[in-house]
Amino acid sequence: MIVEVTALIELKNLSKTFNQGTENEVVALKNINITINDGDIFGIIGLSGAGKSTLVRCINYLEVPTGGSVVFDGIDLGAISEKELLATRRHMSMIFQNFNLLSQQTAIKNVCFPMEISGVPKAEAKKRATELLTLVGLGDKLDFYPAQLSGGQKQRVAIARALTTNPRVLLCDEVTSALDPNTTRSILELLQTINKTMGVTIIMITHEMKVIEQICNKVAVLDHSEIVEMGNVKDIFLAPKSKIARELILPKSEGVDSIGDGGIYLRLVFDGTTAFEPVISNLALECRAAVNILAANTKNIEGKAYGQMVLQLPTDQSVVERIENYLDKKGIVYKEEDSYVE
């Protein structure tokens, strides 16, 4: 079977400047070019204030861009009437960090809401809302008010609500940022299932690499209003080019003394081809060398090592060679870097 890849959303030279032409001018997005394909789980990562929320709000035109265009399923959102825009928004649902449920309405009423505003008959809406709430695991909480639900349950209601209109895409803005790690994982699993079984494209805004790692296939790194890196998650995770991507993947560990200034920095990449073992202590023993771990983010998955690590080596060239030989022998991929700085 040939799987045809078609673009669902194209952002072309998208720009957004708030308060343009005034002294409070803020450039939030600069020349963003992104193509999101049907079926993608597309991550957009960046630090706070990078412009992520603005970007996702431009995609459904809650925020009107000041430059460039948003093309959704072949339709230029800037070229259609207000009425057509409202209708188009029903194909692109949004989920939020703070859930944004109606606090005065029950779970089922909340899920019925999008159908109510698009004129679906009451009985039909209720039936579909019940199905969707059951799908997200809240079949027994239909008549609960948001205040009676946990954070994860509220987000499940929001997901059910987002699915009522059979959207082509789910726009998720920091949807797990208010949740604890376990709840985060289960919500991400739910979104992944929805993507797989219903074919809903997902755009995942986050500041956490672990969210991208867990479910995204593509990622764009946003820094100071611009895309600095974009591609397959696997590629970027293994060889991040931008400083910001490296920092997001390997948050710098605090309180590490460096071996004076200078020295050589090695980025070690564990891509699952080597066994998980105490690499550094073995390396220190075999090479009789003292190394500094500047950052590390490794995982043991079924006995194999995944992740990255940044080491600072002594300046002595012969020691460096010994270490590199050792790594070659072990089959660990590494790359020399000039510096590892903020």
Added chain:
Amino acid sequence: MLSNLNGEMIKLLAAGIGETLYMTLVSTFVAYIIGLPVGILLYITDEDGIKENKVVNKVLGTAVNLLRSIPFILFLVAIMPVTRFIVGTTIGSTATIVPLVGSAAPYIARMVESSLKEVDYGVIEAARSMGANAKQIIFKVLLVEAKPSLIVGAAITITTILGYTAMAGMVGGGGLGAIAINYGYYRYQTDIAWVTIALLIIVVQIFQEIGSRIAKHSDKRA
């Protein structure tokens, strides 16, 4: 003590309570018909509102502030020609309703506006993202989410109007206020003045209690 409180007077007081309630409730109702839409308009036309409109906001805002800055007792006198035109007289309970509405409507508009401002903007954002239009956002989101706060506001409004009805008694209005003035002040029956005050306090308490109970019962956030 209470030497003037004879059977005749009790009948008069009972009628006074009836008139006071009549003025208060009818004025509140009519004032809401004007104040509620104005309050909604003030909110949606405000900066970053769902129908931002600087001109409408400025005009309405100025009119509301202007009306609110006139003391009720002066307003009541000033609009007597209007009252006479509408009701045919400036004396009595029904005539008092006109200035009461004129004074309460702008007050209600601000109350409604501030209740709507308490609604979490995220919920409005969510409704917008679903393709809701302005009308749907107003009736299915704003008014629904602001309901408990609107009810509290209504209870406060009712008690404020009740206070105004007593003032209207000074210049020919009816109700408990008029009894307090006519008997307590002009005829030196201080005990009657105290009885009317006690009755007014009781009525105010009843309205406040009912309002806060309904609001508490209807609020699903707790």
